[in-house]
Amino acid sequence: MRLLSTRRRHPATKTIVLAMALFLMGALYAALAPTPRSSADGGMSTQVEEGKALFAVGCSSCHGLNGEGTSQGPTLMGVGSASVDFQMETGRMPAKAPGQQLPRKENQYTDAEIAAIAAYVDTLGPGVQIPEPEQYQSSELEAANGEERARLIARGGELFRTNCSACHNFQGGGGALPEGRYAPSLMGVEDKHIWEAMRTGPQQMPVFSEETLTDEDTKAIIAYLENLHGQPDSGGLSLGGFGPVGEGLWVWVLGIGGLAAVAVWITKKGVRAK
Template sequence: MNALAARRRHPAAILILLLLGLVLTGGAYAALAPKPANATEASADQVEWGRQLFLTNCATCHGKNGLGTPVGPNLAGVGAASVDFQMGTARMPLAEPGVQAPRGSEVTFSDEEIAAIAAWVASLAPGPAIPDAEQTDWSKGDPGVGGEIFRVNCAMCHNSAGAGGALTKGKYAPGLTDVEAKHIIEAMLTGPQSMPVFNDANISAESKRDVIAYLKTMQEEGNPGGMALGSLGPVPEGLVVWIFGLGILVGAAYWLGQKGA
């Protein structure tokens, strides 16, 4: 008993107990922590392939470990969704520095290469996963509900019709026409450029699908009222009325004047 009591009073006993507690807590968290429903386990070969692709094509700006440089942000914690969005919309690799990365016309990497780079970036730290087919199936969404959500949370930047709009300091909210459903959800999850993050705690996965249903339904229905004029609302409409309407009135006044003479 005296020997056991002596060990308890040893100066290193507290340190050993703290280390043991941390190890047990960390192990329990790793085993029991919930994982995203759409998360998929990447193979070691895929992650390694992604690392090699990253070193060749991305490390100049983001650093060899993906932790950022003065010209490229830290990628730890952005998740696979951010990589899939940025590279899948041809925003990355960035052609040239600017206030905003524009959507490109041609994707540089194949789907398999993007998935590999996304898997490696996802291995750096937990982050949003790429949405699965269930989340992006907008046919199961409610366009009416999605329209309400979009007008409350998105229309002030993207326009109520999703046509996009200007922001400050040369930035802009891009149009959402012909954008893949998964890329819209990924943008909501990761908040690229000036966009805020709408995680599932803010807007649920089902509500995100409703938003997609609203945007896709509007795109399919087109503009039954005639010319959309950029879907920018009363400004271009008023300009058209002013130019053509005033022109017609001036022409009519001139014709009446000539006829009276």
């Protein structure tokens, strides 16, 4: 103890203690720090490098060489691979020119190229990942009997009418929005793309996170749309598929208008008789 007491007053004691403390902290950090994400994996790093090269050629002119964004396009940091998958598989990206709303068009990239670009963008920041099939395909619907199937579809219809029909109309046919924008039709849209659009909120569409609508909710909505769009055409005028609004307009124009015309005709006939 006497030896330690005398050495404690040595001029180099503080330096030695500080060096030991730093060494100890470094050792603890190396032991407890999380391992880096699969960037060390050979296959993934190769895919990311391929995606980076494709991104530099086809995307960087608008989004910046490192995805930081420019005056021609938003930043891609933190958008996630699902957003890239949706925008590129539907042909909305790359865009011919910036605009209020990008329409769906023919895809210009292969699945492997899209996956590579999505993998690269995913390294720019955490975001929504490309979903697995079980996240948007309802196996319950396929295995359900008639009553259970009807219940699942009805639940999906309720969720769709509550959260989606204001823009896409009650059957997903699309509709006009303010400032020259529009909600696209959902007829024929792939299940995965509906899931990705709900999770990433492309353009003016709001983001429906898992806290708002779970994967079970999204599968119910997709099941409702599949059942609705799979119904046979019974003929007649669809009136744009706008439901009671369009039908009520025509009832008013033809019904009330017809009654008014008959009333005018009867009145004129009575005047002539006198």
